[in-house]
Amino acid sequence: MSDATDDTKQPKPEDGFGQLVWTLDRGLRWPEDILNLLAAVATMFLVLIGVYQIVVGMRDLCFPIPGTYPSDDWWVAPSFGFEDYCVPLINAPMFGYIDMIELAMPILAIIGIAYCMRMGTHIRMDLFIGRMKGRPLWTIETFNALVMLIFALLMARFSYDFFDDAFTLGDSTTDAEIDTWPSKLLVPLAFCLLAVRLMVQFLGALRLAANPALPPVGVIVQKDIAEQAQEEIREAMGSTR
Amino acid sequence: MKEWLFGEAADTPGALFGIGYNFDVCLFAATETDPGTACGPLLVGTICILLLFGLAILGVRVAFAAGIAGMVGMIEMIGFGPGVSTVGTIPYAKTSLYALSVLPPFILIGFLAYHAGMTAKLFDAARKWIGWVPGGLAVATVMAQAGFAAVSGASTATAAVFSRVAIPEMLRNGYNKRLAAGVVAAGGTLATLIPPSAILVIYALIVEESVGALLLAGFLPGVVSALIYAAIIILWAKVQPDAGPSVGGYKWGERLKALPGIIPIFFVAGIIIWSIYTGKATVTEAGALGAFVILIVAFTQGMRFGGLKDALMETARLTVMIFTLIWGIFIFVTFLNYSTVPQAFSQWIVDLPYNPYLILLAILIGYAVLGMFMDAIGMLLVTLPIFYPAVMALNGGDYVTRETSAFGLSSTEASIWFGIIVVKMAEVCLITPPIGLNCFVVNGVRPDIPLGDVFKGIAIFFIADVIAIAALVLFPDIVLFLPDLMSPG
Numbered sequence: 001m002s003d004a005t006d007d008t009k010q011p012k013p014e015d016g017f018g019q020l021v022w023t024l025d026r027g028l029r030w031p032e033d034i035l036n037l038l039a040a041v042a043t044m045f046l047v048l049i050g051v052y053q054i055v056v057g058m059r060d061l062c063f064p065i066p067g068t069y070p071s072d073d074w075w076v077a078p079s080f081g082f083e084d085y086c087v088p089l090i091n092a093p094m095f096g097y098i099d100m101i102e103l104a105m106p107i108l109a110i111i112g113i114a115y116c117m118r119m120g121t122h123i124r125m126d127l128f129i130g131r132m133k134g135r136p137l138w139t140i141e142t143f144n145a146l147v148m149l150i151f152a153l154l155m156a157r158f159s160y161d162f163f164d165d166a167f168t169l170g171d172s173t174t175d176a177e178i179d180t181w182p183s184k185l186l187v188p189l190a191f192c193l194l195a196v197r198l199m200v201q202f203l204g205a206l207r208l209a210a211n212p213a214l215p216p217v218g219v220i221v222q223k224d225i226a227e228q229a230q231e232e233i234r235e236a237m238g239s240t241r
Numbered sequence: 242m243k244e245w246l247f248g249e250a251a252d253t254p255g256a257l258f259g260i261g262y263n264f265d266v267c268l269f270a271a272t273e274t275d276p277g278t279a280c281g282p283l284l285v286g287t288i289c290i291l292l293l294f295g296l297a298i299l300g301v302r303v304a305f306a307a308g309i310a311g312m313v314g315m316i317e318m319i320g321f322g323p324g325v326s327t328v329g330t331i332p333y334a335k336t337s338l339y340a341l342s343v344l345p346p347f348i349l350i351g352f353l354a355y356h357a358g359m360t361a362k363l364f365d366a367a368r369k370w371i372g373w374v375p376g377g378l379a380v381a382t383v384m385a386q387a388g389f390a391a392v393s394g395a396s397t398a399t400a401a402v403f404s405r406v407a408i409p410e411m412l413r414n415g416y417n418k419r420l421a422a423g424v425v426a427a428g429g430t431l432a433t434l435i436p437p438s439a440i441l442v443i444y445a446l447i448v449e450e451s452v453g454a455l456l457l458a459g460f461l462p463g464v465v466s467a468l469i470y471a472a473i474i475i476l477w478a479k480v481q482p483d484a485g486p487s488v489g490g491y492k493w494g495e496r497l498k499a500l501p502g503i504i505p506i507f508f509v510a511g512i513i514i515w516s517i518y519t520g521k522a523t524v525t526e527a528g529a530l531g532a533f534v535i536l537i538v539a540f541t542q543g544m545r546f547g548g549l550k551d552a553l554m555e556t557a558r559l560t561v562m563i564f565t566l567i568w569g570i571f572i573f574v575t576f577l578n579y580s581t582v583p584q585a586f587s588q589w590i591v592d593l594p595y596n597p598y599l600i601l602l603a604i605l606i607g608y609a610v611l612g613m614f615m616d617a618i619g620m621l622l623v624t625l626p627i628f629y630p631a632v633m634a635l636n637g638g639d640y641v642t643r644e645t646s647a648f649g650l651s652s653t654e655a656s657i658w659f660g661i662i663v664v665k666m667a668e669v670c671l672i673t674p675p676i677g678l679n680c681f682v683v684n685g686v687r688p689d690i691p692l693g694d695v696f697k698g699i700a701i702f703f704i705a706d707v708i709a710i711a712a713l714v715l716f717p718d719i720v721l722f723l724p725d726l727m728s729p730g
Contacts, residue, residue, distance in 0.1 A: 050529020158329025
């Protein structure tokens with residue numbers, strides 16, 4: 001990634017405030033990386049469980065019994081009660097599969113949000129801000145980080161209530177009756193981490209707004225469209241071989 | 242719980258500006274002859290839409306701009322406590338859905354596709370089978386890209402990998418630089434229509450249609466687009482034979498030998514379509530099996546564990562980005578429904594004294610303009626909450642039949658049809674200046690082809706896209722043929 005925030009070779013800045021932001025930024029990286037790694041592992045599990053369901057579980061796949069089939073389009077059979085015409089091959093679907101996937105969705109979809117923010121992956125419109133430089137740019141970036149920070153704090157605070165209700169009332173999934181609170185707890189945790197990351201971005205932008213000549217630390221450095229294209233190429237084909 | 246942080250929060254509507262349900266406050270105050278415009282909730286809606294765009298233009302991440310505007314609006318409409326409590330449940334409620342679990346496997350397939358070495362094999366097979374037509378290598382590129390689309394939902398990624406595989410081959414055979422670059426940039430856009438396509442899944446979720454129906458619906462329009470591209474290339478090569486000489490002379494044995502290498506692609510496309518048609522597996526399971534097969538192929542092609550880890554990390558990151566957009570937009574949509582803006586806008590559109598097709602054309606032109614400034618997914622998500630209900634109302638509302646509707650489509654059909662058209666529209670924006678990302682990607686891989694030449698090469702494909710969109714608008718059966726087969730009757 002070409003984001004300044006992920007440039008591990010970047011030296012520690014000389015100014016005291018910069019060093020503080022640098023330290024906070026580095027300190028935040030390992031929880032962010034671990035959470036995104038967890039999401040990556042969960043993605044692999046999602047794939048493997050899906051393969052199990054389809055190949056080993058053979059949920060609905062069955063042999064047509066010769067002579068009993070009403071038509072030769074046996075492969076579109078499910079709409080007319082196929083068990084009358086065929087026998088299950090192996091029928092061992094995973095119990096509560098859908099419930100488990102739904103409860104795991106915050107791992108796949110939410111806990112990496114701070115990592116995503118650090119990498120600058122959340123999309124934005126570059127048309128206006130892409131043309132700004134120096135102090136005006138960093139002043140706007142300070143404002144942006146502050147607005148998102150307030151939002152993240154409110155979200156953390158009130159998604160906690162949602163968890164709290166589930167915990168107090170003992171909410172569970174309808175099918176397999178698994179408790180939902182551990183899954184709901186992930187949301188406020190992810191927002192807390194996001195708030196800390198936005199705090200770092202806010203401080204980093206504030207530092208550059210005060211003195212745009214300093215080396216950037218803890219902020220996302222603007223990429224123009226050609227650099228974005230380079231990034232797309234890297235993502236599609238791995239390292240530029 | 243709330244008291245320790247906010248004390249006795251003002252739980253009355255109109256908490257921020259005092260206009261939530263105050264119908265005396267209007268955008269343009271009532272006079273004796275005019276009843277006034279956008280009062281109360283409608284005014285809040287208008288302000289928050291402006292807030293969303295204001296924040297987005299300032300560079301606040303689109304998902305957050307939508308979330309913030311939605312939260313401000315909710316607080317205004319139903320008071321602080323109820324407002325933020327409702328908003329606080331949305332990220333969990335809108336992501337913990339089984340239907341959404343289809344996205345990570347689809348995205349993973351795309352990231353693994355290059356490592357599986359499918360690009361070169363597809364191009365090789367396409368060249369041997371159809372290289373003999375005028376502009377043969379360029380036509381082969383389009384067909385190979387259409388095939389690659391079956392394992393990739395990302396337009397820019399498809400353009401990137403084919404820039405590396407197809408452009409050198411075309412230039413070696415004396416092809417016009419502009420044609421070579423243009424075809425690769427344009428062919429990349431096929432990826433979003435041919436399943437698996439993440440953007441169509443997102444559309445289906447936002448408008449509450451069947452994910453399977455949308456995925457199937459994209460297939461034929463993707464194929465039709467590819468055929469129109471091919472026709473244009475052949476025409477170009479006929480008019481200017483030096484621009485794209487044909488490459489022939491392959492024996493049938495060579496052609497058949499090229500086929501086994503591309504079997505995994507047909508397998509992935511087949512398993513997804515099979516699962517949608519038969520319902521014997523969910524689309525997530527089919528996507529998972531597809532990803533697994535591509536993973537195995539990638540390992541046999543020399544991908545290491547490190548490559549898998551990178552692909553998974555990238556997948557996780559992109560997944561979070563898309564989900565953040567989804568729940569951010571849902572916060573905004575929840576608020577919009579309180580504000581009655583979509584209903585008012587729909588009513589206004591329906592009352593316009595113009596032909597529905599003319600209004601649709603105006604909306605599509607609006608998309609083309611917006612697409613010049615915004616990323617495709619962001620543009621779709623931000624505009625759909627307003628435009629989708631309006632187009633549905635234009636067609637005749639929720640319970641309309643084919644006979645009584647404006648476009649000759651039932652409401653479900655209209656919703657699928659409009660989805661394919663706007664997604665195609667958003668893709669066109671990937672090849673138009675000033676931010677046609679696909680063109681920049683081609684130029685990024687091949688810096689020897691100037692950006693100006695890429696944009697000149699793309700011009701003719703832009704015309705092809707306009708023809709394709711016109712065909713989709715006028716002949717909705719291209720979109721609806723496959724989904725109609727799915728539902729009996």
